Amino acid sequence: MKSCHFAILKLLDKEESKVLTSAQLAMEINVSPKTVRTEIKHLNMILSDYNMCIKSLRGKGYILKGKDNRKINELLSSNVNERRSQIPVDSNERVNYLLEKLLFSNGFIKMEDLHAELFISRSTLQGDLKKVRKLLQLYGLFIEHKPNFGMKIVGDETLIRFCLSEYIFNQHPLLLKEQMRNILSLKELTIIRNSIIENIRKYNIAISDISLHNLIIHVSIAYKRLLEHKSVEFMREKVYSLFYEKEYEVAKKILERMESGLGIKFPETEVAYLTIHLKGAKLTSTPDNLNFQNIVDENIYCVAKQVIQVIDDAYDLKLTGDEELLINLCLHLKPAISRFRYQMNLRNPMLEEIKMKYPLSFEAALTGVSVINKRFSVQFNESEIGYIALHIEAALEKAKRSYKERKRSLIVCATGLGSSQLLMHKLTNIFGKKLHITETVEQYNLTRLNLKNYDFIISTIPIKNKLPIPVVHISSILGNIDISKIERMLDYSDINLREFIFSEFTFLQRDFRTPHSIIRFLTNNVVQKGQADTDYIQSVLERESFSPTSFGNMVAIPHPLKPGTNATFLSILTLCRPVNWGDKSVQLVLLLNINKNRKEDLQPMYQSLVHLIDDKQKVFQLLRCKTYRNVIEIIKE
Structure with missing residues (x-):
């Protein structure tokens, strides 16, 4: 399956029952509409083996028919594995291949061996290695060349592990499990996973699924590197500074459990290394038997309050006073600051969706983060900002449900006091909890009122003049359609x-x-x-x-x-x-x-x-x- 087939299938699968034109598909994958139409014919030949097809709806576009999620995953997975087993042909693929080869190698790699594997010239290989060096420099790592031996990655062991974990996290989701099994056996991975879960439960550490997944990967890399006699080195003072932390005790118990199952001895520096990762794990809640104040120090509490105030000053979201948001923000900040200080990577798989679906919350988080960065001398990345945005969005959703202030309206009625009073009482009986009707007024008196004090007008007569607020036109004898119109206005937050x-x-x-x-x-x-x-x-x-x-x-x-x-x-x-x-x-x-x-x-x-x-x-x-x-x-x- 070609890469464009892979992309077309993923797009049509993602859009569920929506129809996409060839021009839309072309725009998404950067090819011409003609190419899309040609490749869909070839793709349908592959899909026929899975009892699926891409159907063309005349004048509308393409839709995936006979969709079966299990078969689609099977097809996509087989395609990923097929592409992985092939010799890389373009520069980007070769760079990825070389990076993996160097990262997972236990010794030197000779240029001659790479020539033979990749079928490329020496100058092409050197050009690709130049790109690999640039990537490694981002992590403070280098390629060492030794005559008659070859080359290998050198640098601080902590940074090598960081780079390894980044490489694994960047893999296609369908490749991630396979990549982990290339590192360790299923038995070893199971022992590592069980050792972590048993002890975080025992010590009441509530972390997110993503943090647990990341922790398993980091511990797996540490174990593999230790098998290759590569251990982290910390200054004795740093180890001592972590010694009295609760996470140090948990890390020690996790590694003791792993030692008994895997038959390996972890030095003290590895306990400190795991402690750092536990301190950076993303908390999901305060366990019932622990006091919130015991988990969060005063500094973080004060900064979290300041963050909420700064956001309210900038965006008027009325978040000040939301204790749940304050607690959640504190619980996020403590491990987030540790993650930054110890150069740990926590990926946010929802980041793109957060930015697209909750842009205001993301902007508010970005504003709030400036306070955190300045106070703690950190620099939060987009993943951390995205997580803070989720907390803000949750607070806004909760506010929508609990917001007690009713919308303000007035009634314009041409048939006199009696009918307008009847209408007002009817509307109050129906919408009393959501709507406050302040008064009734004649149309000619509208210009004497400050309409900015109202959310909308309810009128029994057409109003042709342009007004600064919406007008809902209803009948004097209130009907079901009129009630629906007002309901829509009360729940309406979009603008034209x-x-x-x-x-x-x-x-x-x-x-x-x-x-x-x-x-x-x-x-x-x-x-x-x-x-x-x-x-x-x-x-x-x-x-x-x-x-x-x-x-x-x-x-x-x-x-x-x-x-x-x-x-x-x-x-x-x-x-x-x-x-x-x-x-x-x-x-x-x-x-x-x-x-x-x-x-x-x-x-x-x-x-x-x-x-x-x-x-x-x-x-x-x-x-x-x-x-x-x-x-x-x-x-x-």
Whole structure:
């Protein structure tokens, strides 16, 4: 199976019952629509052996028929293994192959042996090794060459283990189990797993499944390296500094259990090494028989409170006073700080989804992390920020359920006091817990009221004048349809994006090559139109430097560190061809400009944008737009 077959099958499998056009598939895998149509014919020949097929729906696109999850996993797994057993042909594949070979080798490797295995020239091999050296330098490691012996990786043992674990974590999920079994036998892996689980249970250490999985991999690597007589070295002072930690005792018991099962002796430095990893394991809760204050020190508690306050000041999310969020943040911060200080890697498998589905929470986490970084002299990566964003999103969801403040409304009724009072009492009886109707008013008196004090208007007559808040038109004799309209308004948090898109900030089918040039072009336009000061450009660029704002589905949403425009609106730019933005391809750029005096616009704008970028069909239609009117029509749909 070709790599493009693999990609097409994964895309159609992921989209479940959705239809994807050849152009959409082509955009995702960077080939032409014609190539997609040709390769689908070849792919169908393979799928026929599994009683599945990709069906073409005339005028609509392609859909996977006869889907069977077990068979798909079997097919994808066999393809991964097949590709793994093949001799690497391109440079990237060879670099990965060489890295694995050097990392897992117990001695020197000769250049002549690599020539014979890879069927490449000496100059090509040297070019690939140059790339391997650059990757290793990121971990503080080097390749040592010894005449008549060959080459091997040298460096601090802790850093070699770190690099090994990173390599394993970066494997395709279908390869991960196989990779681990290449390192150790199933019996050895079982003993390691059981030794860890028994003791974290015994000592009431509640860690996440991901942390447990990471811990097993780190301990497995430590055991394998020890078999090769490679042990970590720590200064005696560092070992002593860990000696009185609870995690040191747990680490000692885990390794004692492993010693009895595996027949190997772990030195004291390996106990310290495992202690560090236990301190960095991600806590999931406070065990019932432990006091929260005994787990979290005063420094972390104070910083967590400050983080929540800074987030509220910036985004007005009303999180201050949420004790559950405060506790969860403290429980996350303690091991997270240890992970940074001891250069440990905790992958966040949900990171891309978090950034795409909960962008506001991710932005809030990014803002809060600046406080943590400064106070503890750390530098949290995107994985850690993503985990903090999950805690914030959970708090926001909880707030939606428990938020007691009712929406405010007024009634406009043309038929007199009696009918308006009857309507008000009916609505109060139905929506009393959600809706506060402050008064009834005649249409001509609307202009005398400050409508910003209300969430929406309920009117029994059409109101043609443009008002700053929504109007729900209902019948004087309240019916089921009228009740549904009001229910939708009470639960409605999105906004109409059409109202925030203007022709002077819309640029279609442009040719840019870098995110930096795109951001400069869009922000310059905002400044030139008098909507922001010149420092707005730097604010957006600075935010981008912290974490790429590419969200998947070919979309990027750059924005400033804090609201800085005179109004809330979107700057839209579509590209003739995709650009690399972080680790993603981007062809639709939406610069989010928020009124500096209306922080409350942030949440509904983000919610509406999430719905937009989650709709692949709509994104694809926007990319094909030639005029501003086309854009508005698609957004209107």
